[in-house]
Structure formats: structure tokens, C-alpha cells
Amino acid sequence: MKGVNYQRLNNRKKHFCNLQNVKLTLLILIPSLTLCVLFLGSSFSFNTHNFDPLNVNYTLINKLEPPLSQKNLIFIGDVHGSYDELLMLINKINYDPLKDHLIFVGDLIAKGPKSTEVVQLIRSLGASCVRGNHDDKVLQFKNILDFLDSQKIPLDEFIKKHDISKDIVNSEHGLLAKELDMELYNFLLSCPIILDIPEYDLYVVHAGLLPDVPLFEQDPSDIMTMRNIMKNGKPTSQKDEGHAWSKYWNAAQEKSSSPKTVIYGHDAARGLKIKPYSFGLDSRCVHGGELSALIWNDREIISVKCKNYVD
Ligand SMILES: [Mn+2]
Numbered sequence: 432m433k434g435v436n437y438q439r440l441n442n443r444k445k446h447f448c449n450l451q452n453v454k455l456t457l458l459i460l461i462p463s464l465t466l467c468v469l470f471l472g473s474s475f476s477f478n479t480h481n482f483d484p485l486n487v488n489y490t491l492i493n494k495l496e497p498p499l500s501q502k503n504l505i506f507i508g509d510v511h512g513s514y515d516e517l518l519m520l521i522n523k524i525n526y527d528p529l530k531d532h533l534i535f536v537g538d539l540i541a542k543g544p545k546s547t548e549v550v551q552l553i554r555s556l557g558a559s560c561v562r563g564n565h566d567d568k569v570l571q572f573k574n575i576l577d578f579l580d581s582q583k584i585p586l587d588e589f590i591k592k593h594d595i596s597k598d599i600v601n602s603e604h605g606l607l608a609k610e611l612d613m614e615l616y617n618f619l620l621s622c623p624i625i626l627d628i629p630e631y632d633l634y635v636v637h638a639g640l641l642p643d644v645p646l647f648e649q650d651p652s653d654i655m656t657m658r659n660i661m662k663n664g665k666p667t668s669q670k671d672e673g674h675a676w677s678k679y680w681n682a683a684q685e686k687s688s689s690p691k692t693v694i695y696g697h698d699a700a701r702g703l704k705i706k707p708y709s710f711g712l713d714s715r716c717v718h719g720g721e722l723s724a725l726i727w728n729d730r731e732i733i734s735v736k737c738k739n740y741v742d
Contacts, residue, residue: 487567487574489651493623495534495559500630502532504727508712509536509563509696510553512543512740516722517552519735524724528556534626536696537563537637537655539619542717543740546607550615560622563637563697564655565604572599572608573616624651631727632690638697639676641666642683658698670700677709684708694725703732717741 505524510517526533533556540546542565553560562570579589590597599605611619625646626635634640639657641649643664650666657666661673677693684690684707696713698704703723704711716722719739723732 487571488620489562489567490621490623491651492625492627492646493559495626495628495630497630499532499559500628503530504534504628504631505531506534506536506635506694506710506712506725506727508714508723509538509699509716510540510543510549510722511538511565511717512540512546512549513716513722513737514543514545514548514552516716516735516737517549520722520724520733521556523735524726524733526556533558534635534694535560535622536635536694536712537561537622538565538696538713539563540569540607541565541603547610547615550611550618554615554618559626559635560619561626561635561637562619562622562624562655566619566622567652567655568604569607569611570616570619572605573611576608624654631692633692633694633727635694637695638668639666639695640680640693641676642680656697658701675701675704677704677706677711681706681708703734705732 505526507517507520521533524531533553535553535558537560539549539553539560543549575589576586578584579586586600589595590600624636625640627633628635634646637655638653640646640654641657641660641664653666656668657676658670659667659673660676660679661667666676667673675698677695680693684692690708692708692710694710694712696711698711699713699715699718699720701711702720703714710725712723712725714721714723714734716737717740718737719742720737721734722737723734725732
């Protein structure tokens, strides 16, 4: 009887050992399989369902460093496709590619007549830039068109699914997106939201910055659109709510031990706006105003008259 019992015990032990092996194998297999499925699933869905073509890539901050930052820096306001005026301005400032470096405050395109020519010229001059709200709209549209093209999805189907107005296809930004070739698209895409120039404690943005929020925590869309800061401390693109963001920025820098100056555009209504720690360069060129350049070393403004392309 004992022998039988022992045998049973041994069998049970064997059985137990086998069970442990199976459990161990499962313990290793299940997580690995789950990981595999998750990985395959995510790479699959990235190409199809989860990919959000409405979210175009951006670089939040780029640094302008030597030797470029040691050149004579010249900042230029919102061009908005005013190609002829840009050529005139480049001529008027006696631009010398060996000595000068041009930096654009965004909104290179839209509204004016020759957007693609402007991007082509700025790219060929090796200039720096930041992204404006109009540049961003066109980049988003181009991103959608390329995505649909690569996935063979008809535009109509996409518009329906995402509840986008059909007008956008034939909007100015939609048409510009179709005009942009990959080279120009990639150039516009490379313009960061913030250009940091440590050499002079300068930030270049299209619209504005909040004085009390670290750069990495600020919303790129606000940086490209803000005009004012409201009573609750939030930024707004509205002209009649709160006060100019630059007012708060300057007040904060005056108290700071390491003040920073912002060079920006976007606010055509306020026009050329020079304060100790902020330089607003949108002088309404595309509305028949002027296109302005700021020669940083001399703090000198040079402008040319523009045709009215919009009103
Ligand atoms: Mn703008």
C-alpha cells in the first residue's frame, strides 16, 4: 500500500512539476504575446485609425546658435505673400548674405498674391523663421491631403467623418496646401513655434508669450494667436478683451534679474509696437501698410510701402 502511495505521491509530484512548467511557460508567453499584439495593433492603427492628420507636427523651441547668431540679425514682420514688397525691403536694407541673417516672425503666406514665391525666396536665403497661425493652417491641410493620398481615402469621405466644412477644400489655405511642394512644405514645417536666441536673450514668436508660464508649458496655438491676456490670466486672440500680452511681459521683465525680449508679429491692428522688452513688427503690409525690418544691432526699423491686397 505504502508503495502505491509513494508512487501516487511521485506521480502527483511529477504532475505538479509539469503543471509548474506549463504555468511558467504561460507566464512568459502571455505577456510576450500581449506585447506583440499591442505593438502590432498600435503600428497597424497608427497607419489607419488612430493617426490624427489634424495634428500636424511642430518643434516647440529651436535655438539660433553661433555662427548664425553672430551675424547681423535682421527681423522681418508678417509678409503674407507680399513677394514684391519683400524683394524691395531686402534691397532697401542692403542685405548681404555674408554678413546678415534674416529672421521672419511667421505668417509668410496667405492673404497676399505670391505665397509660394515668398517661401521659396526665404528658403533660398537660408533665413530663420517661426510658425504663424496662417502657416500652421496650410501645414495642417497639406498634412491631411498627404495622409489621404497615402491611404487612398477619398477627401469627401474624410470631410464627412471629421465634420469639416466642404468650403475648406476651396479655401485659400486649402488651395495653398495643394500648391506647396514637399521642399517648401518641409521648410515651413521646420519653422519652430519659438526661436530662442541666447546670444541676445531674445525669443522670436509669431503672436506672443505668457510672462509667468515656463516656455515648455505654453500652448503652441496660443503662442501663434494671442493678442491679449484676460483678467483671469488666460491668453486670447480677441482684440477687445483684457490688455496686450506685451504690457504684462514688459512689466514682468522689468522686475526680472534675467529679462528676455520678444520679437513678434501677428498684431496688425496695433501695428509697429516698440517697447523695452518687446518688438511688434506687423505693420499691416498686406492691408496696404508697410513691411518692416528691425536691424537688431542698431535697433533700427526700415520699412517699405505695400499694396493693399485684401481690403
Ligand atoms: Mn498671424
